[in-house]
Amino acid sequence: MVRIVLALGLFLGLWAAAGGYGIGLPLTDEQLASYEALPIVRPSGAGLPEGEGDPATGFEIYAFDCAGCHGPNGEGAPFDRLVADAPFSLDLPPHRFAVGNYWPYATTLWDYINRAMPFASPHNMDPDEVYALVAYLLAENGIIDADTVVNAETLARIRMPARPLYRVDPLTRQLFPWIELP
Amino acid sequence: MNRRSFLQGLAAALAAGSLQLVRAQQGFKPFPPAPTLGTPLQPIGVRAASEAHVVRYISNTLPSRHTGAAFAPIGELDGIITPNGLHFERDHAGVPTIDPKDYRLVLHGLVERPLMFTLDDLMRLPSENQVYFIECAGNGQNGYREPPEPTLTATRSRGLVSGAEWTGVPLRILLEEAGVKPEGRWLLAEGADAAAWVRSIPTEKGLRDVLVAYKQNGEALRPEQGYPVRLVVPGWEGSIQVKWLRRILVAGEPAMSRGETSEYTDVRADGRIDAFTWVMEPQSIITRPSGGQRIEPGFHQIRGLAWSGFGMVARVEVSTDGGASWREARLTGPVLPYALTRFVFDWNWGGEETVLMSRMVDDQGNVQPTRAEFLERWARNNRYHYNAIQAWRVGADGRVQNGDPALAVGAAPPVQAGGCGGEVFDG
Known part of the structure; x- marks a missing residue:
């Protein structure tokens, strides 16, 4: 008993010294698992789970879950156009911005579909389904071939057509000179 | 002055005087006190019924009201504090219903001690009160229309801004509790809405002046403002001030989430696309x-x-x-x-x-x-x-x-406003 009290006292003492207020519950990796299950994916591929998918499989899912909002082949209406019908230019109206002409990272597609799509029943797909949808959209946009399989390793390596157009806002660059785009 | 002009002047003066008299008679209407007792004490006050028309503006061309925006009726308001029910609103997947007893904020990633905070934990920590505006990056979007839209109102021109006094715990305190590792230069903040909205914020900014806010003008946040907890990032675009905040992942690189790539990036006249356009200009x-x-x-x-x-x-x-x-x-x-x-x-x-x-x-x-x-x-x-x-x-x-001037003939062809889902604030 004394040992437990001493250990607890030591723990609280260390805790207070470390944090300051000793408020907030320390978490274990196991407890964080449910958060990792909805990963925040980064351009390096960090956060991407295991799995893979190809465009043909993706089209089957797309036709069922996505076409109602984004058009039979990603042409948009009533919601955003996903498949570009022209390269980016200053004359391109915003409703024609799409994956193939405006999105700078392929990893964003996986992240956003996984966390926010379909609109009314999001974050319910398994990783393979998300990879397949990403593969379908990349293929429709002419970024990969129709038979290319997409997985964590290949997704991070895909160079998007719009990426060279992007830069860090010059003002932000002044305020935070260390910031670079991935 | 001759006689003729004198008489004319006199007639004009009389006409003006009688006009004032007529106006005074027409305008006169007594305003007596109430003849009997008024409404008894109420546990919560509501606006005068005759003010019911002062509401937020929502475009009737949105494909869904779960995304899009409601404009604060700035054309009808005064002062620098927006009443909570009239604060502008921008959602990406509707407003979630969150039981404050279930609420948890998790801080993890490149930290010494991953931590979970309840709402009570956040309220126990030292608080700050700050009056800040929040402005949607899309505010003013109607100004891109060419020719300028003749029926534009102040509300539809710049109503995606509001002001409030925010109470919360400085994010710096939470980051110090968790102990950010030196390589943790980015804070990836995530909301608990259906879109699990994610934005990347430099840790440097988070340590400087970001608030983890739970009160808005003294009362709990309104649900559409992030109840029970949101980020308030002074001076920066609204979409980075993540509502319904559920976690902050400290990372070595930004997420480049949809909200900082396909949306909320800016095209320059030279054709470059700027990412991280955070500061709201004058x-x-x-x-x-x-x-x-x-x-x-x-x-x-x-x-x-x-x-x-x-x-x-x-x-x-x-x-x-x-x-x-x-x-x-x-x-x-x-x-x-x-x-x-x-x-x-x-x-x-x-x-x-x-x-x-x-x-x-x-x-x-x-x-x-x-x-x-x-x-x-x-x-x-x-x-x-x-x-x-x-x-x-x-x-x-x-x-x-x-009264905005149209651009000179021969300038770039008009860009069609609207046409796609989440980005059309006013079709």
Whole structure:
């Protein structure tokens, strides 16, 4: 008993010294698992789970879950156009911005579909389904071939057509000179 | 003076005098006290029933009201604090219903001690109160339309901004509790809405002045403002001020989430696309008189709002002659950094057609641009950060309309506003 009290006292003492207020519950990796299950994916591929998918499989899912909002082949209406019908230019109206002409990272597609799509029943797909949808959209946009399989390793390596157009806002660059785009 | 002109003058004076008399008789209406007891004490106050028309504006062309925006009715408000129910709203997947007993905020990633905070934990920690504006990056989007939209109102021009006093725990305290590792230069903040909205914030900014807010003008946040907890990131675009905050992942690189790539990035006139356009540039708008209103000749106090994401409002100037001359307006009420500021300007309107404008300068010397200056820097197909001077044309009949100048013939072809889901605020 004394040992437990001493250990607890030591723990609280260390805790207070470390944090300051000793408020907030320390978490274990196991407890964080449910958060990792909805990963925040980064351009390096960090956060991407295991799995893979190809465009043909993706089209089957797309036709069922996505076409109602984004058009039979990603042409948009009533919601955003996903498949570009022209390269980016200053004359391109915003409703024609799409994956193939405006999105700078392929990893964003996986992240956003996984966390926010379909609109009314999001974050319910398994990783393979998300990879397949990403593969379908990349293929429709002419970024990969129709038979290319997409997985964590290949997704991070895909160079998007719009990426060279992007830069860090010059003002932000002044305020935070260390910031670079991935 | 001859006899004839004297008589004419006398007749005119009499006519004017009798007109005033007639007007006085017509306008006279006694206002007696209530004949009996009024409404008894109520546990919560509600607006006067006759004020029910003062509501947020929602475009009727949105494909879904679960994404899109509701504009604060700035054309009908005064002061620098927006009433909580009228604060502008922008959602990406509707407003979640969150039981405060279930609420948890997790801080993990590149930290010494991953931590989970309850709402009570956050409220126990040291708090700060700050008056800040929050402005959607899409505010002013209607200004990109060409030719300018004649029926524009102040609300539809710049109503995606609001001001409030926010109470919360400085994010710095939470970051220090968790102990951010040196390589943890980015905070990836995630909301608990259906879109699990994610934005990346430099840890440097998080340590400087970001609030983890749980109160708005003294009461709990409204659900549409992030109940129970949101980030307030002073001076920066609204979409980075993550609502319904559920976790912060400390990372070595930004997420480049959808909200910082396909949306909320800005096209420059040279064709480059800028990412991380965070700071909201200097803005001002005359809210009274403004589009859709009607005025009579005589005295008017021109009123408006000014603000800047760079800091404090230094000066607002008003022109009542279409920009030919400018005079300094008076700032009334608190002038605070990253807060809405109210300006007023006394004006006698003689009844002739004219154009009213305001422009502001902030304490860092940034000047609000004209429409032409603005469109020299930003592409015509850009969607965000429109902060050009708004002009209001007062017609001879007293009707006020959008007075923005159309671009010269031969300028880039008009960009069609709207057309796609989440990015159309006002179709």
